[in-house]
Amino acid sequence: MKNFYLIFTFFFVSLVSFGQATDLFISEYAEGSSNNKYIEIYNGTGAPVDLGGYSLSSCSNGCDITGEFDYPDNVTFAPGTILNDGEVYVVAHPSSDPFILAEADQTFTYLSNGDDAFALTLAGATANSYTIIDIIGDLGPDVGTAWTVAGITNGTQNHTLVRKETICSGNPIELGSFGTDPASSEWEVLASNDWTFLASHTANCASSTDPQITTTTNGINGFIQYVGTPSPEQFFGVEGSNLVGDILATVSGDFEISLTSGSGFSNSITFPQNAGEVALTQVFVRLNGSVAGSVQEEILLSDGADTAIVLLGGDIFAPNPTILSSTDSLIGFSHFVGTPSAEQMFEVSGNFLTEDLNLTVSGEFEISAESNGIFGNSLVIPSNYNATVFDANSAWTGYMNVFELPANGGGYVFGQPWGLADLQAIVTPATNSVKLMPNVNTYADNLTDPFWVDQTTLEGNKNMEANTYVEPGPAVNGNDLIFAGNVVSNTLDAGYEAKYFIKALDPNNGYADAFGGSKTFSLPVNGEFSVSATAAELPAGLIVQYGFTVTGPNADPAVVGTLGSVVVNGDFETGAVQSTPVYVRLNGAAQNLNQVGVIDFASSGAQSPQVLLLGETLDYIVSTIGAVTSNDNEGIAESLGDFVQLQGVVHCIDFDGNDGYSFTIIDENNDGINVFSFSDVSGYVVNEGDEIIVTGQIEQYNGLTEVVPDSIIVIAADMPTVSPTIVTTLDESTESQWITIENLDFVTPIATFPTGSNNIDVTDGTNVYTIRIDSDTDIPGTNTPQAPFSVTGVGGQFDNSNPYDSGYQLFPCGTGSFETSPTTGLNEGITNSIIAYPNPFKESISISILNAMDYAVSVFDCNGRIVYSSNISSSVQISTSSWNRGVYIVEMKNEFGDSKIQRLIK
Secondary structure, three states: OEEEEOOOOOOOOOOOOOOOOOOOEEEEEEEOOOOOEEEEEEOOOOOOEEHHHEEEEEOOOOOOOOOOOOEEEEEEOOOOOEEOOOOEEEEEOOOOOHHHHOOOOEEOOOOOOOOOOEEEEEOOOOOOEEEEEEEEOOOOOOOOOOOOEOOEOOOOOOEEEEEOOOOOOOOOOOOOOOOOOOOOOOEEEEEOOOOOOOOOOOOOOOOOOOOEEEEOOOEEEEEEEEOOEOOOOEEEEEEEEOOOOOEEEEEOOOEEEEOEOOEOOEOEEEEOOEOOEEEEEEEEEEEOOOOOEEEEEEEEEEOOOOEEEEEEEEEEEOOOOEEEEOOOEEEEEEEEOOOOOOOEEEEEEEEOOOOOEEEEEOOOEEEEOOOOOOOEOEEEEOOOOOOEEOOOOOOEEEEEEEEEOHHHOOOEEEEEEOOHHHHOEEEEHHHOEEEEOOOOHHHHOOOOOOOOEOOOOOOEOEEEEEEEEEOOOHHHOOOOEEEEEEEEEEOOOOOOEEEEEEEEEEHHHOOEEOOOOOOEEEOOOOEEEEEEEOHHHOOOOOEEEEEEEEEEEOOOOOOHHHOOOEEEEOOOOOOOEEEEEEEEEEOOOOOEEEEEEEEEEEOOOOOOOEEEEEEEEEOOEEOOOHHHOOEOOOOOEOOOOOEEEEEEEEEOOOOOOOOOEEEEEEOOOOOEEEEEEOOOOOOOOOOOOOEEEEEEEEEEEOOEEEEEEEEEEEEEOOOOOOOOEEOOOOOHHHOOOEEEEEEEEEOOOOOEOOOOOEEEEEEOOOOEEEEEEOOOOOOOOOEOOOOOEEEEEEEEEOOOOOOOOOOEEEEEOOHHHEEEOOOOOOOHHHHHHEEEEOOOOOOEEEEEEOOOOOEEEEEEOOOOOEEEEEEEOOOEEEEOOOOOOOEEEEEEEEOOOOEEEEEEEO
């Protein structure tokens, strides 16, 4: 990424500014009500400026990629757009107030809503290659509502910002111009819709010939430091003009200054002057004391003729051990006995710890450092309080192991001590760092030697393992050892690998590593690393080493710059636990609806927070089917929501027909229940006669009590079904029962069953019943049975309103569920000697007698009422015009008491 900052101004307001502005800058910014928005650009350079060389670049609701503009060159200016010295150029929203539009030089719709960064950039900016002149906001994620300016929350929303008169140049540092209070800010923060200073700007940039040292602030406060760790850095700017000598900056007390963030801190800095000038330069300041207390010190800057003072203030605290938890409670754990609950996670961190961080959990809760890891009732998180952190001042030494290339077998060739320079390991105490690079000297010194350089490909011919290490001596044996550090950068080419290690060389075993390389790990791309060995692993007699290896082919020095490097420093905080996830689950052994637990934290001297845990352990109650299928007076299952274990034999088929289930089980007590699920469970395939154990929860659907399975276990196959119960009514007692209804006929005559799923009414002459023909049976489209017939199947219910006391049905399993009623026992003479017809009939019924005999004829409707009765000795025709449509039973009885019954339908 090529990002350039044209002018270096900083976080604090200049005390005094001399000379003209070096470039354009943003003099005013407004984000008011509605669309009252504008950005004002000021020219204080002393000469006309062509705006065609500039642009406004921006992000919307934070930048999609940190450090990159979403919309580079978002606002551009036509070449030849001249902004004269001392004048301003206003870019306003096209729908802003007429007062604003009257002063606008250009309009643009997508100005900031308060959380959108806008920068004055050189024209030609791209997303990741740009030069910032001045900026409002930062190129990071969405700040939310707006940024704080001069200590005023949401200062960039519903406010007008006016650049102070003392500011003579832009500030290209993100958030650099905002300050932390009115004194340190470059802006005056006005109320919303205050446009008093629109269209003009005043900058106090008068010139002077006297020696001048200028700082961007006269004081920096708020340093917070804990003994043993420097404070976070703050910074200011210094520049000089008409100087008689170099500027010397000295700082008193426990403060330190540097020209480089993160390194090079001392109590003095020299700023060389060039022709009496020192360009604006950034100075970093930190507090690094060893005794707790409040401190007030100063930085004195002088060239021998002029001086400037920057006052410093802060506090040094003793490092009290601290443990922090991201939450104080986790609730809602739920599980069944035998299966742990779903995990929940929180984070724990610690500072200034003198022991590792120990976690314990009470009750039947468990904790782990990894999701789906090993759970228990305790956990230890290392704080590395006793770590040996990388120190460039330690006695670093080198050893080179030489191997054949992997393509040539990879065999070991030789090994010998080498100097760090030959290893390409550059240890720099001033920055407390080491730079590790691929080896080049064996290539450079042996260009014509085929042992080192392949004379055909001119590539390195050996694999080099450069070991840069410290050998601390026998004092570490029998003690715990942690080696730690921080990777600043890792840009090594893919053909090379850098690792960190603890080794324990055994003189009695050819100096082989007693750990077998198990404590050697690849260095990360960046960030902290650590490796540890216990006292028991480091007995007396082993030679202990810790350090780094870089492995790869010996390289041509001409290309070593393209092969990258690894930079490691000692920026590793001991006694600290970075924010670390802890996973929690409940794993109770018995049903308990009120599980309570507590996670406690412990590390010497630290106050322990606690995390309260709440949940429930559920279990399946072993029950008979009859015990869970009783209803209250509204037809609602009294066991609704219970988790149960039921056992029964499958009767009939699976009426679901695809993924999922809807079938019935009946137990040895002849009690039944529907098993329903939207998906298959335990891989079970429904087969009538299977005896199964179902664990699940009781639910109810349109009055039908069901068990929704969590598991299904088959314990036997081909078990007998119960004998069907012959019933003359469908009600709650027949739900999920194996039943038969006899002597039936169709209320509405049909020759074949309709396709698909349908409800069909049938009658036995006394009651009307609903049979449910399911499309998953083989019944749809087949011929109907001749009356009278019986049907056997499973009782069901479909009632969608409370109380659930109707909608009872019978589900036949297939065509075999229907059986024509037998005529055995009828007198063949009467069967053939009298007949009623037609069937179906409309306006009349004919009774035809084929022999000389008297008959008593009675006709019943479907409710059992007699609609016709007569003694006849010859054929008759009975008028039926007044009869309702439906099923009628014709009973014909001769003088010997023999009878014949026919069902006719009108």
